Amino acid sequence: MANTPQGTTSGTSTPSFRDVVRDVMKHYKHEKESEAHQIFRNAGGHQPKGLPEIVNAEEETVPGIEHPGSTGVIYCSDRAMANGFSYTSSHEWANLGQGAPEVGPIPDAPERPNTIPLPLDSLEYAPTTGVKALREAVAKLYNHTYRQGKASQYTYENVCIVPGGRAGLSRVAAVIGDVYTSYQVPDYTAYDQVLSAFKRLVPVPTALEHKDKYHLDVEQTRKDIRTQGLAVVLASNPRNPTGQVIKGNDLKEVVSLTKEGTTVILDEFYSWYIYPENSSDYGKSISSAAYVEDVNEDSVVIIDGLTKNWRLPGWRVCWVIGPKNLVTALSQSGSFLDGGANHPLQLAAIPLLDPLHVQKEKIALQKHFKAKRDHVLARLKALHLDVDIPPTSTFYIWLNLEKLPAPLNNGLTFFEELLKEQTIVIPGIFFDINPAHRRNLFNSPCHHFVRLSFGPPLKDLDMGLDAIDRVLKKAKNSGMKDFGQGYKTTIEVTEPAHV
Numbered sequence: 001m002a003n004t005p006q007g008t009t010s011g012t013s014t015p016s017f018r019d020v021v022r023d024v025m026k027h028y029k030h031e032k033e034s035e036a037h038q039i040f041r042n043a044g045g046h047q048p049k050g051l052p053e054i055v056n057a058e059e060e061t062v063p064g065i066e067h068p069g070s071t072g073v074i075y076c077s078d079r080a081m082a083n084g085f086s087y088t089s090s091h092e093w094a095n096l097g098q099g100a101p102e103v104g105p106i107p108d109a110p111e112r113p114n115t116i117p118l119p120l121d122s123l124e125y126a127p128t129t130g131v132k133a134l135r136e137a138v139a140k141l142y143n144h145t146y147r148q149g150k151a152s153q154y155t156y157e158n159v160c161i162v163p164g165g166r167a168g169l170s171r172v173a174a175v176i177g178d179v180y181t182s183y184q185v186p187d188y189t190a191y192d193q194v195l196s197a198f199k200r201l202v203p204v205p206t207a208l209e210h211k212d213k214y215h216l217d218v219e220q221t222r223k224d225i226r227t228q229g230l231a232v233v234l235a236s237n238p239r240n241p242t243g244q245v246i247k248g249n250d251l252k253e254v255v256s257l258t259k260e261g262t263t264v265i266l267d268e269f270y271s272w273y274i275y276p277e278n279s280s281d282y283g284k285s286i287s288s289a290a291y292v293e294d295v296n297e298d299s300v301v302i303i304d305g306l307t308k309n310w311r312l313p314g315w316r317v318c319w320v321i322g323p324k325n326l327v328t329a330l331s332q333s334g335s336f337l338d339g340g341a342n343h344p345l346q347l348a349a350i351p352l353l354d355p356l357h358v359q360k361e362k363i364a365l366q367k368h369f370k371a372k373r374d375h376v377l378a379r380l381k382a383l384h385l386d387v388d389i390p391p392t393s394t395f396y397i398w399l400n401l402e403k404l405p406a407p408l409n410n411g412l413t414f415f416e417e418l419l420k421e422q423t424i425v426i427p428g429i430f431f432d433i434n435p436a437h438r439r440n441l442f443n444s445p446c447h448h449f450v451r452l453s454f455g456p457p458l459k460d461l462d463m464g465l466d467a468i469d470r471v472l473k474k475a476k477n478s479g480m481k482d483f484g485q486g487y488k489t490t491i492e493v494t495e496p497a498h499v
């Protein structure tokens with residue numbers, strides 16, 4: 001893309017102040033020179049730190065209280081609000097940062113309840129492991145989908161109902177002992193914070209490589225288990241934000257890591273968001289449950305729920321599946337962490353797990369989201385923003401901006417420029433290890449990326465793509481002089497938003 005020299009003083013005269021500023025913008029390599037990065041640093045919990053465990057006194061708000069640093073989604077929603085985003089104005093905005101699927105009707109999907117019964121019993125606490133009939137329904141669904149003909153079958157005792165995926169992750173993290181716990185980056189942003197919040201376990205991050213399409217190297221992990229003593233491995237599969245999935249024999253290999261005496265935790269929230277090449281493959285989903293031999297002996301822990309696959313993020317009904325022994329431990333951590341999932345909604349969820357209902361939902365979802373993925377990829381291509389590693393699963397696109405002219409080629413500045421156009425995306429650095437602790441965010445391998453979500457309805461996606469088009473046209477027609485500056489900093493949080 002041409003970087004049109006605008007306002008250049010002619011001949012040999014000294015360059016104007018604007019020229020100097022523009023030159024710095026073009027060449028800057030350090031976050032100190034970037035307005036977008038300075039705004040990030042000034043948000044609570046995002047100051048650079050030497051080591052994660054050192055308390056930064058200046059960040060203490062109330063004695064003893066320290067900002068943990070918000071997850072990317074919350075930072076982005078705060079920045080969007082500073083630019084005028086609110087729930088009442090949300091229809092004027094394109095939220096491609098959204099980590100949730102559209103929740104309204106989609107073609108051919110079965111109807112879902114729009115009222116919830118409240119029987120008297122449901123006003124009581126539910127057990128911290130969840131309502132037995134729902135646990136049974138989950139076990140039945142997994143046996144039906146992934147374990148037909150296998151001797152070892154899941155029962156309700158292998159299922160713990162939890163109030164959302166993050167609650168499930170926290171319950172699991174709370175019962176991990178003093179051991180090395182491996183996770184990879186980029187991956188779901190909450191892992192870093194959840195794992196750091198539970199001080200007994202030692203989080204061990206591994207960077208996945210762009211050149212390997214962000215694939216987990218199972219053989220290397222096996223070696224690390226043996227040489228470093230990794231006791232727990234956590235990964236999302238399909239993976240947020242890269243949209244890649246481990247399946248078939250590769251997934252079987254991941255499950256086989258349990259034979260090394262390691263617990264494998266697979267976050268399978270996007271297990272239905274698989275986009276088949278052949279139409280006969282619609283309706284197939286992916287789970288490590290298919291490769292578990294003995295449900296009580298193999299230390300495979302699966303986390304999933306209604307949030308993404310059923311497109312019901314607001315219900316907060318999710319589950320953890322694993323050996324019976326794990327489930328009793330999770331019941332204990334749930335008793336002090338969250339107290340259990342909402343009782344009436346657990347009851348209402350039972351019919352939604354019926355295998356016939358599920359099959360219809362899955363097919364409708366895969367067709368609809370595949371069409372949205374293809375539409376977004378085609379529009380990005382037309383904007384010369386080719387996606388080098390297109391998603392085969394999830395509803396995220398991990399978009400490399402490296403080919404754009406500076407400063408649009410870094411995720412934070414691209415994000416700020418899109419906010420001016422009422423569009424939200426998530427800068428890539430939020431998917432890196434401890435971004436706030438880096439000395440220079442420009443050195444992060446995720447710095448040149450943004451995550452675009454095709455979770456929202458098609459018309460919102462088009463609004464966002466139109467905004468990207470406008471930004472690129474502005475760069476082409478007027479050069480880079482207006483980019484990288486003029487960002488609103490006042491954050492008037494009047495209502496909570498979840499982007």
Ligand SMILES: Cc1ncc(COP(=O)(O)O)c(C=O)c1O
Nearest residue numbers: 099164165166188236240269307
């Ligand atoms: C991989 C992954 N796991 C878990 C969750 C969180 O689920 P919940 O909203 O139910 O806490 C998300 C949400 O974005 C996710 O991407």
